[in-house]
Amino acid sequence: MDDSYWSANIDCLVVHKDYQGKGIGRKLLEILLEQIKDIKYINVAPDSRKLIKFYKKAGFSLIKGCYLQKRN
Numbered sequence: 001m002d003d004s005y006w007s008a009n010i011d012c013l014v015v016h017k018d019y020q021g022k023g024i025g026r027k028l029l030e031i032l033l034e035q036i037k038d039i040k041y042i043n044v045a046p047d048s049r050k051l052i053k054f055y056k057k058a059g060f061s062l063i064k065g066c067y068l069q070k071r072n
Contacts, residue, residue, distance in 0.1 A: 003039075004039070005039065006041065007042070008039045008041070008042045009042075009044070010032065010042065013028060013029060026054075026057075029058055030058075033058065033070070038072070040071065041069055041070070042060075042070040042071075043069050044060060
């Protein structure tokens, strides 16, 4: 969900447990981030603390507990 300029929220990125750890989520996120690359702020609130590392590798920074943001 985005406003086409200022901010976007990634609500849900899910990979079936049988396929996790194979780079599928990373590739999906990479494709999504390319599509919204001109948006200034990209936010995500992962449903698990273990996903914080995943999003940090993609350039997101942790703010306010378990809320991550990527600034372009």
